[in-house]
Amino acid sequence: MARPTTPKLDRELIRDTALRLIDERGLDALSMRSLADELGVRAQSLYSHYPTKDALLDAVANLLTRHIDTSGFDGGDWRTGLLTWGRSYRAALAAHPRAAPIIAAGTGSREDFLAMADAVHGGLVGAGWPARTATLISASVKYLVVGAATTPFATGFADDTAVYLNRYPNLVQAHRIGEHAAAIDHDSFELALTSLVDGLEARYPQAGG
Amino acid sequence: MARPTTPKLDRELIRDTALRLIDERGLDALSMRSLADELGVRAQSLYSHYPTKDALLDAVANLLTRHIDTSGFDGGDWRTGLLTWGRSYRAALAAHPRAAPIIAAGTGSREDFLAMADAVHGGLVGAGWPARTATLISASVKYLVVGAATTPFATGFADDTAVYLNRYPNLVQAHRIGEHAAAIDHDSFELALTSLVDGLEARYPQAGG
DNA sequence: ACCTGAACACCGTTCAAGT
DNA sequence: ACCTGAACACCGTTCAAGT
Numbered sequence: 001m002a003r004p005t006t007p008k009l010d011r012e013l014i015r016d017t018a019l020r021l022i023d024e025r026g027l028d029a030l031s032m033r034s035l036a037d038e039l040g041v042r043a044q045s046l047y048s049h050y051p052t053k054d055a056l057l058d059a060v061a062n063l064l065t066r067h068i069d070t071s072g073f074d075g076g077d078w079r080t081g082l083l084t085w086g087r088s089y090r091a092a093l094a095a096h097p098r099a100a101p102i103i104a105a106g107t108g109s110r111e112d113f114l115a116m117a118d119a120v121h122g123g124l125v126g127a128g129w130p131a132r133t134a135t136l137i138s139a140s141v142k143y144l145v146v147g148a149a150t151t152p153f154a155t156g157f158a159d160d161t162a163v164y165l166n167r168y169p170n171l172v173q174a175h176r177i178g179e180h181a182a183a184i185d186h187d188s189f190e191l192a193l194t195s196l197v198d199g200l201e202a203r204y205p206q207a208g209g
Numbered sequence: 210m211a212r213p214t215t216p217k218l219d220r221e222l223i224r225d226t227a228l229r230l231i232d233e234r235g236l237d238a239l240s241m242r243s244l245a246d247e248l249g250v251r252a253q254s255l256y257s258h259y260p261t262k263d264a265l266l267d268a269v270a271n272l273l274t275r276h277i278d279t280s281g282f283d284g285g286d287w288r289t290g291l292l293t294w295g296r297s298y299r300a301a302l303a304a305h306p307r308a309a310p311i312i313a314a315g316t317g318s319r320e321d322f323l324a325m326a327d328a329v330h331g332g333l334v335g336a337g338w339p340a341r342t343a344t345l346i347s348a349s350v351k352y353l354v355v356g357a358a359t360t361p362f363a364t365g366f367a368d369d370t371a372v373y374l375n376r377y378p379n380l381v382q383a384h385r386i387g388e389h390a391a392a393i394d395h396d397s398f399e400l401a402l403t404s405l406v407d408g409l410e411a412r413y414p415q416a417g418g
Numbered sequence: 419a420c421c422t423g424a425a426c427a428c429c430g431t432t433c434a435a436g437t
Numbered sequence: 438a439c440c441t442g443a444a445c446a447c448c449g450t451t452c453a454a455g456t
Contacts, residue, residue: 009420032449044450045421053449104313104359114377122379133400135393139362140353140401146360147352150313153344168323170331184344191342192349195408202407203400218439241430253431254440262430 008041011049015059022060022099061102062112068092070116073123079197081123085116086141086193093149094185100149128206137200144196148189153181217250220258224268231269231308270311271321277301279325282332288406290332294325295350295402302358303394309358337415346409353405357398362390 017038021030032053036043050056072084093100117138124134226247230239241262245252259265281293302309326347333343 031447033447042422044423044452047450048420101310101313104310118377118379125379135362136397136400139357139393139397140404142360142362143356143397143401144349144352145356147354147356148348150359151351151355153348153351168327170327170334184348188345188348188352191345191409191412192352192405195349195412196401196405197408198411199404199407200400203404240428242428251441253433253442256431257439 009039009045009049011059014039014046014049014056015063018056019060019063019096019099023096026098027101057102060099064092064096064099064103065089065112065116066092068112068116070119070123073119073126076127078124078127078129079201081120081127082137082141082197082200083193085120086145086189089141089145090148090189093145097149097152100146104146104150128204130205133203140196141193144189144192148185148192153184153188218248218254218258220268223248223255223258223265224272227265228269228272228305228308232305235307236310266311266314269308273301273305273308273312274298274321274325275301277321277325279328279332282328282335285336287333287336287338288410290329290336291346291350291406291409292402294329295354298350298354299357299398302354306358306361309355313355313359337413339414342412349405350402353398353401357394357401361394362397 014035018030018035021035021038025034032043032046036046046056050059067088068085069088070081070085073081075081093103120138120141121131121134124137125131129137223244227239227244230244230247234243241252241255245255255265259268276297277294278297279290279294282290284290302312329347329350330340330343333346334340338346
């Protein structure tokens with residue numbers, strides 16, 4: 001029974017299962033063999049559907065960033081556009097934190113990524129920003145989103161914070177990081193994004209000169 | 210000659226060679242075997258000096274972030290402190306772009322990282338920011354730095370931009386990304402950091418209420 | 419077209435042995 | 438204390454073969 005009558009695999013099933021395993025076990029634990037095992041198949045069968053593991057991870061990245069919202073630019077207000085885009089982008093990655101590094105790795109030219117970049121750039125230029133500044137602004141927001149998704153605040157702190165509290169007195173305030181990590185990350189991103197937009201406002205050509 | 214009279218290895222040599230190989234060949238190409246080969250030794254010998262590959266990468270991360278400057282907070286001005294810290298942090302990572310993902314991975318509780326976080330938090334609180342807001346602000350700047358270092362702007366665009374110029378008209382302005390990628394990344398970070406600081410200014414408790 | 423057995427050239431890491 | 442030969446349990450990927 002080398003070839004079953006109804007195929008056991010298809011691209012979507014492989015991709016969705018890969019994302020589920022990343023969510024459950026982490027990115028490092030995803031191997032072609034472990035994924036095949038979960039699908040009741042041998043690793044080589046996956047290569048009938050994706051040429052390489054990287055191509056599979058690209059498909060997962062496309063799945064993740066599929067529902068990013070650039071419609072906020074439609075009304076012509078770049079502030080609304082940036083806020084809507086940044087928040088939906090961040091939310092898409094925060095929903096699958098263990099998969100976020102795939103986005104940072106940024107393999108190849110993904111269609112959805114290009115469509116998004118095009119919509120944002122067009123929205124900013126349409127709202128009056130010079131083309132080069134529009135490039136810088138969209139890069140800035142991307143930095144915030146990717147940074148927030150790949151290095152949540154608790155990263156870098158030991159689980160047992162008591163270890164260093166004596167030596168680093170200013171960090172005493174952060175001693176409940178573990179409990180409130182999700183809230184801190186959400187609020188940090190929100191503060192950063194809104195402050196950035198406010199700071200950009202002052203640089204808007206028709207307002208600031 | 211199992212054990213030479215003068216040791217062929219020490220922790221610093223291993224660490225520095227690892228960083229050099231990452232700079233030259235990329236993070237993925239660094240294996241314990243390839244590193245040992247470069248040092249004229251077998252992979253197992255490295256384990257006499259570092260318990261795991263992760264511990265070695267931690268040492269590289271500490272080397273990278275060693276010269277980050279938090280002295281800008283000393284004068285009591287949080288704007289100067291944030292700008293100096295953010296710029297030196299970003300410069301440290303930009304000097305070794307292929308090693309930057311190590312920082313994002315953020316393994317364990319590195320001493321230098323904690324000292325830095327403590328200095329920044331203390332500087333912000335000392336300048337009048339509430340403790341929790343200080344946490345959010347330092348996280349915000351870290352997002353910018355890590356995002357800029359791990360996803361430089363050209364990431365995600367194909368080398369041959371002609372491929373998508375027809376379909377994504379707004380990206381025409383970005384058709385020289387490859388040539389100016391370094392300048393765009395520098396300017397994007399600078400715009401983001403200064404805009405963020407300006408936006409925070411309006412939220413400063415004694416100024417904004 | 420889709421799946422498998424076997425294999426290639428790698429990994430990180432461990433262990434016993436040598437000086 | 439420091440280094441090596443050999444080995445373990447993995448990787449991603451390829452190839453020839455089966456239906």
